[in-house]
Amino acid sequence: MVPLLELVGVHTYYRRAHILADVALEVARGEVVVLLGRNGAGKSTTLKSVMGLVPVAQGEIRFAGERIGGLAPYQIAKRGLGYVPEDRRIFTDLTVMENLEVGRQPPRPGAPTWTLEKLFAIFPNLAEMRSRPGGRMSGGEQQMLTIARTLMGNPACILLDEPSEGLAPVIVDQMAKAIDELKGEGVAVLLSEQNLHFATAVGDRAYIIEKGRIRFSGTIAALQANEDVRMQYLAV
Numbered sequence: 223m224v225p226l227l228e229l230v231g232v233h234t235y236y237r238r239a240h241i242l243a244d245v246a247l248e249v250a251r252g253e254v255v256v257l258l259g260r261n262g263a264g265k266s267t268t269l270k271s272v273m274g275l276v277p278v279a280q281g282e283i284r285f286a287g288e289r290i291g292g293l294a295p296y297q298i299a300k301r302g303l304g305y306v307p308e309d310r311r312i313f314t315d316l317t318v319m320e321n322l323e324v325g326r327q328p329p330r331p332g333a334p335t336w337t338l339e340k341l342f343a344i345f346p347n348l349a350e351m352r353s354r355p356g357g358r359m360s361g362g363e364q365q366m367l368t369i370a371r372t373l374m375g376n377p378a379c380i381l382l383d384e385p386s387e388g389l390a391p392v393i394v395d396q397m398a399k400a401i402d403e404l405k406g407e408g409v410a411v412l413l414s415e416q417n418l419h420f421a422t423a424v425g426d427r428a429y430i431i432e433k434g435r436i437r438f439s440g441t442i443a444a445l446q447a448n449e450d451v452r453m454q455y456l457a458v
Contacts (some may be wrong), residue, residue, distance in 0.1 A: 225284075226251050226410045227272070227303075227379050232281035234271045236436075241267045242434045245281070247412075249379060254401060254411040256442075257420065258456060264434040265414035266308060269381045273305045274298050274413075286332070286378065302333050304377030308384045310368045314357030318348055321356055321367055325374035332376035334407040341370045344403045347396070362393030369400065373394035380404065382413035386420045398423050418456055422446060430455045 227246035234242035242264050249255045259265050270276040272283055274295045279373075283291045290298050298303070313321050322338065329335040342349035345366045356364060365385060372380060385401075386394045399423045404411055415421045421428060421442075428445045430438035432455050438445065445451065 225249060226286060227412065228282075228284045229272070230282045230284070232268075232271060232283060232410065233279045234267055234276055236267075236276070240434065242271060245271075245431070245434070245436055245437070247429050247436065248410045249410045251378070251410050252405055252408045254405050254413070254425050254426070255420040256428045257412065257414045257431060258351075258416070258421055258428055259414075259431040260416065260456070260458070263431045265431060266383055269383050269412070269414055271449050272298075272381060273303065290406065299375065299377075301380040302328075302330050302376070304372040304375055304380040306365075306368050306372050306380065306382045306385065306422065308387065310361075310364050312356040312359075312364050312367055312371070315349075315355060317353050318354055318359075318367060319352045321371050322374050325371035327375040330376050331377070333376050334409060335376050337374045341373060344400050345370050345396075360393075362389045362396075365389065365393075365397070365402070373404075375424065379410035382411065382415055384416065386415065386417045394420055416456075418452070 227249040229245055229247050232242055232245040245268060257268060267276055271278050274293050278291050280365050282289055285301055285303055290301065347363055348366055348370060356367060385397055398420060401411055425442045427441050429436050437455050438451050
């Protein structure tokens with residue numbers, strides 16, 4: 223498959239700390255790719271590097287064949303990359319509907335167009351609380367709202383940072399179904415995760431990052447078959 227999103231030899235620093243070293247990964251349309259690793263391994267920094275929130279010192283990031291390294295985050299978003307940060311960042315004083323309207327962008331070529339009806343079909347919880355302020359929602363409901371708001375921008379690819387963290391098992395199951403729906407619509411999904419069970423439930427392929435370097439790349443089936451890799455890089 224031709225990659226929609228591609229990282230080649232990416233190095234990222236925080237001041238003098240070398241956080242990412244020679245990171246390479248790719249995501250194709252309609253593919254769910256999971257970036258696994260322990261806390262502090264470089265997962266969030268990888269997503270922030272893609273979105274231009276952290277400057278890349280070396281290497282290339284390409285989206286839909288265009289180099290996006292060095293662009294501002296809003297310029298990257300306008301090209302069809304959506305980002306759901308770990309801390310959600312919903313507008314707590316705005317209602318569900320108002321939060322969704324904030325994310326609305328025109329349809330874009332090569333990406334599915336999302337309507338409120340389609341989003342409420344994927345996230346039925348949100349449909350039942352359209353007038354509820356974001357600050358009066360549970361953590362899982364806020365996570366769903368953040369993803370739905372990002373989808374209102376009609377992205378071709380969405381980056382999800384730790385989408386299952388801190389959520390009740392029933393909400394995690396709903397999140398897995400939602401990601402499967404995104405894949406069915408042709409959206410490329412790159413998500414960072416520590417939850418191996420969730421990752422194997424939703425992913426097609428996986429990368430493992432440790433100390434800023436990619437240590438494993440392969441299918442979910444290959445990862446499940448490799449106990450040594452799982453124990454070395456993912457066991458707590």
